[in-house]
Amino acid sequence: MDSPDELSTGERIRALRESRGLTRPQLAQLCGRGADWLKKIETGERPLNSHDLLLRLAAALQVSDLSVLTGTANGPAQPVPLGRLTHPGMPEIWSAVMDRALAPSLRPAAPVDPTLLQGRADQSWKLWHKSSYNRSEVGALLPELIRDGEAAVRALDGEQRRSALVALSDIYRLTGQATAYIAPAELAWVVADRALAAAQDADQPAAIAASAWNMGNILRETAYPEEALRVVNEAADLIRPHLDGAPEDWRGIYGALQLHAAVTAAREGREGDAWRYWDKGDQVAKSLPANYVHPSTVFGRANVDFHAVSVATDLLKSQKALGLADDIDPDVMPSRERRARLWVEVARGHLQRGDRTAALMVMRMAHEIGAETVSYTPSARQAVAELWRTAPRAMRKEAGTLAAAVGVTTG
Template sequence: MDLSGDLSVGERIRVLRESRGMSRPVLAQLCGRGSDWLKKIETGERELRSHTLLLQLAAALQVHDLSVITGADSGPAAAVPLGRLNHPTMPDIWAAVMQRTLAPPAAGPADPAILQGRVDQTWNLWHTSSHNRTEVGAVLPALIRDAEAAVRSLDGVQRRAALVALSDVYRLTGQATAYVAPAELAWVVADRALSAAQDADQPAAIAAAAWNMGNILRETAYPEEALRVVTEAADLIRPHLDADSTPDDWRGIYGALQLHAAVTAAREGRDGDAWRYWGKGDQVAKSLPAGYVHASTVFGRANVDFHAVSVATDLKKSAKALGLADDIDPDIMPSVERQARLWVEVARGHLQRGDRTAALHVMQKAHEIGAETVAYTPSARHVAADLWRSAPRAMRKEASALAEAVGVATA
């Protein structure tokens, strides 16, 4: 790359983009802008003044220091938060989490019930939107700041309620930034969710935060620690489940912890443990009312059945996984994200059996249902890349189109 000092900001962006083999439409889309906007930036017809857009461009181009784009060679380096993948909402979420203010809130005390209602609505958006990362990511920064302010301005019972809402916000942040958050942010978010729940002294909130922490541990190659966290959380909440007055959601999060443990064990090849944990989750689902769904983890009858497919696939029992999938009606799952992930698991099962035509058809369906779930889930991207490399000749055009849509490099 030639990034000599006399290049303009736009010229630097063009050189960086071309050196990474990115088309103008792809880079513009990552910043939530159109191709014509980026063309004007690159040609100097339009000046780039927004710091947020600079961060988004830098993250998309995998540039660690803004000076590479701006050309400024004096002063401290302006670090850019980078995750394994790129998403344009990441800089604003990073700022909300990592630049937490210690000053007292300017406004009066918040109503924790209203705050919890906003959080619940955002969880619902996460599960119902095919572009959930973009839509949820757009509202998270304000929600994080408002939840933090509520905790600082309240006391007593109301503060405990606000802490539960804050824990939920950070759990949702962990979900929405999975694979796109820098490692340090992922750990901060998971720890804050658990700390807020513990400060609230609410067992179900602690269990839900542990479920979230388990996700981080499992995805960062700490499976034993992930199992320890979720089983300890299950042990914490288990004594509360025998009382008739125990809310259904306490049983729901207990079941979600069992499914989490099942998948973790399956990924480690522990067949017996995986199905034992899944069986516990199955029993919980049977004890809950028909049609019950946990708001954030979507634990319920459908999710238990979906997890059976995941467990079988992770254990490389493709025939069993596909047989289980044949008996599932995906439409009964209220979460678009989980529907898309089911089809990804089915595609993995077909690939394990060498049926690439079926895998491509199923992946196209997964992408149609949840475009961002597929684009930002590593297992789905691996399937798309595999299909692009080795699809049957008659299917190569479709495989290339899928890979391009998912954002897998095809050049």
């Protein structure tokens, strides 16, 4: 499509839609949204901040290069993927998840200890937060973990089976994290559903809440924000009556649900709701020891502060986001993955303010901390692509080096 440079993204979407003979309801339906949402996008009443939705629109409009919608043609190609990002560990994980046996093996199985299975799951979560190449290292462990977890649930009964179900739920939650943005959609949904089903079968409120947090991630990243909020709010309501006298980790997952809702609301532009949810998470953190960190969600004082930056950035309040980031000591966060994502948010804040030099420096820091976090997160890749297009001439070589390291196409 030959469009004048001054056309906005919304105007480009409308022109393409009309040239394809699509009505607003038809295009909106292809993206899983309503016609009123699309009308606000096309008229500029609502900003299109979701990279996932931008890709959905491009695919529905049969556009192969995202720059046709964004109007940023003078830069690296931004291909619209037919699937998701690729990772070499994905085929083995796919096989472990999708080739699940329907009947117990005829071979005698070794005794299964659910305590050892849970320990392996916990250690894998620690590796996820510790490694710069967490997808590769954790992904290599997951196929055997998944199969052993499934075998344990089939072999055990009573309280041992319940313990194995909780461990299996944790394993599937980790699988969801490790395969985010690289798993085919059908596997992402299967993994999220199995995590929740195992937790519900165990009838353990904290495991159910943690699985709902995971399901909320899938719903939000596939552009179902209202459903994501419903799931995490229902989970919070479920676990809340059990919090008095419960283990610290039960309050930790309750707090993580509040932060999840805060980011979801912020991405929808619901500023009041976003900060209301964040305040709830803040209160939970204050009720826990200062050095507390939830083992899988890393909820705690540092993560609450990190989420304040994310909320402000998603609300396009870059000055507030950068001010909040200035007061954070990132080294108190034990999760390398979460520290990398903090710097991605800070880079996005600098980009919102037009400070590309600062954004490039921060994105390089993010990549050094968590290479695969940056390489396999759409918002990070989008920031790197924007930096390559718009970096000052003196920084162009460094921007290109970063883009190549992340895997963003520049030619």
